[in-house]
Amino acid sequence: MSDTKPDAYRDAGVNIEAGDAVVSGIKGAVRSTFRPGVLSDIGGFGGLFSLQGRYKDPVLVSGTDGVGTKLLIAQRHDDHSTIGIDLVAMCVNDIVTSGAEPLFFLDYFATGKLAPDVAIQIVEGIAEGCRQSGCALIGGETAEMPGMYAPGHYDLAGFCVGAVERDEIIDGAAIQAGYALIGIPSSGVHSNGYSLVRKLTDDLDASMEHGLGAPLSEVLLRPTRIYVSECRTLIADFDVAGLVHITGGGLLENIPRILPDGLGVTMQRDAWSRPPIFDLLQGLGGLSAHEMNRTFNVGLGMIAIVPAEQAAAAAAAVGGSVVGQVVATDGDRVVVS
Numbered sequence: 001m002s003d004t005k006p007d008a009y010r011d012a013g014v015n016i017e018a019g020d021a022v023v024s025g026i027k028g029a030v031r032s033t034f035r036p037g038v039l040s041d042i043g044g045f046g047g048l049f050s051l052q053g054r055y056k057d058p059v060l061v062s063g064t065d066g067v068g069t070k071l072l073i074a075q076r077h078d079d080h081s082t083i084g085i086d087l088v089a090m091c092v093n094d095i096v097t098s099g100a101e102p103l104f105f106l107d108y109f110a111t112g113k114l115a116p117d118v119a120i121q122i123v124e125g126i127a128e129g130c131r132q133s134g135c136a137l138i139g140g141e142t143a144e145m146p147g148m149y150a151p152g153h154y155d156l157a158g159f160c161v162g163a164v165e166r167d168e169i170i171d172g173a174a175i176q177a178g179y180a181l182i183g184i185p186s187s188g189v190h191s192n193g194y195s196l197v198r199k200l201t202d203d204l205d206a207s208m209e210h211g212l213g214a215p216l217s218e219v220l221l222r223p224t225r226i227y228v229s230e231c232r233t234l235i236a237d238f239d240v241a242g243l244v245h246i247t248g249g250g251l252l253e254n255i256p257r258i259l260p261d262g263l264g265v266t267m268q269r270d271a272w273s274r275p276p277i278f279d280l281l282q283g284l285g286g287l288s289a290h291e292m293n294r295t296f297n298v299g300l301g302m303i304a305i306v307p308a309e310q311a312a313a314a315a316a317a318v319g320g321s322v323v324g325q326v327v328a329t330d331g332d333r334v335v336v337s
Helices: 016-031 070-076 083-098 116-133 194-201 216-220 228-237 250-258 276-285 289-295 308-317
Strands: 058-066 101-111 136-144 154-165 180-185 242-245 263-267 300-306 321-328 334-336
Touching: 016 116, 016 136, 058 083, 070 083, 070 154, 070 194, 070 216, 083 101, 083 116, 083 154, 083 228, 083 242, 101 116, 116 136, 116 154, 116 228, 180 308, 194 216, 194 276, 228 300, 228 308, 242 250, 250 263, 250 289, 250 300, 250 334, 276 289, 289 334, 300 308, 300 321, 308 321
Parallel strands: 101 136, 263 334
Antiparallel strands: 058 154, 101 154, 180 300, 180 321, 242 300, 263 321
16 A cells, blocks of 8 residues: 555645745745734734824724735746736835825735746735835735636735824815925836737837847836835925825826815926837837827836925935926816826
């Protein structure tokens, strides 16, 4: 009789040992993100974080997001090293617009067949994003689900919690006509519009530069810029009335989300430079300026709104530029000319 014990779960497609290898491989990266307030270590059933002594009247701010079909670019080119930064960026950039300090992050990684080396690359990227934004990676889930995903495919989602003092919440209510818009440059396409990006670039040789200064695959996988440091600098030193993370919907859909009724913005297109990837995409698709501004960040990943007299100093403090102003309007709420 054989002494080999059958492993029915492995036969069904789930490899517990592979999951253990991932946990072992990510411990160092995860612990490198820990900050004051973390009370738990990797491997528990829940992540613990204490607010004691840090705030007087804290309001928790939460955000969740994924990376979208940019994942397919990473999977096609077998480069998973930066996609985790994108995941963190999409969440922390959202909550910082309320004035919040990101505190902790959790991730969810799901695939049909677990490849430990891929999962470890992804979590190492998530840890890097957490280090950049100052938040702790205190938990996560790796799910192996045979039959749910095509070979080599996976999905990724994240959840971030931050805190802000109640009397320091930024919600756009203080914005007035005459205030200035400070644009902080993007690193490229970030993580939005990739269904269109893939449609336009699928037939191109991704190893070629196409006038971009780097291979197309590298440009498309550049991670979303994390703006926590810049936003906290602006909040500390200037009278920030509003912050806008330019994600899906581009300039046209995101800026109005924080504007009081009766106000809009006018933006000067020549006030900022945009990465050449946007010119390539616009040319490939024959896209109008309106379509570009409604789909992509077109070179601006974060916009701050401050009193006009503070605009020049605020822009200089974060490497941005004055890109427009708030105006009274009963028509279009965002005009780019």
